[in-house]
Amino acid sequence: MNLSMKLHSPVKWAAILAATLLSASGAFAQEYRSPASPAMAGGTAVFFLLVGLAAYVYTALAVKTIAEKTNTENPWLAWIPIANLILLLNIARKPIWWIVLCLVPLVNIIIFVMVWMAVAEARSKPSWVGVLMIVPFVGAIVPGYLAWAD
Numbered sequence: 001m002n003l004s005m006k007l008h009s010p011v012k013w014a015a016i017l018a019a020t021l022l023s024a025s026g027a028f029a030q031e032y033r034s035p036a037s038p039a040m041a042g043g044t045a046v047f048f049l050l051v052g053l054a055a056y057v058y059t060a061l062a063v064k065t066i067a068e069k070t071n072t073e074n075p076w077l078a079w080i081p082i083a084n085l086i087l088l089l090n091i092a093r094k095p096i097w098w099i100v101l102c103l104v105p106l107v108n109i110i111i112f113v114m115v116w117m118a119v120a121e122a123r124s125k126p127s128w129v130g131v132l133m134i135v136p137f138v139g140a141i142v143p144g145y146l147a148w149a150d
Contacts, residue, residue: 055140058143059143060078062146063084063091063147064076065147065148066119066123066143067087067090069123072087072091074087088115088119091119092114092118093118093122094114098115113130115130116130117130117131118130120146123146125145125146129146
């Protein structure tokens with residue numbers, strides 16, 4: 001009997017702890033909303049919107065410059081959201097139907113790496129630069145390197 005009590009003791013204590021915490025969840029569920037919460041949420045949204053816009057402008061300028069340096073037609077397509085994929089495929093000399101592959105999850109990662117490798121080769125850079133696109137934070141530098149490094 002003593003052995004049985006020792007085996008069930010941790011389970012019993014865990015059950016007591018769980019029952020206590022669950023019964024006290026009403027006290028933990030109380031929330032205090034300060035008047036600054038909506039302002040902070042709005043400020044955060046504006047911040048991320050501006051960061052996203054800056055990233056879009058940077059990428060569009062880089063792709064436009066790459067298109068101009070590789071003598072690809074219509075470099076202004078870099079500013080149009082889906083058309084910039086068509087422009088990248090033209091720079092990389094890949095078929096346009098690869099846009100469909102860009103819509104398939106996980107396949108799109110491989111396709112984008114292959115496209116950026118071909119873009120690097122079109123700019124006379126080593127193709128492994130395109131592989132760097134999957135590295136966090138480094139991938140943000142690659143379009144600028146391919147556009148403005150000479």
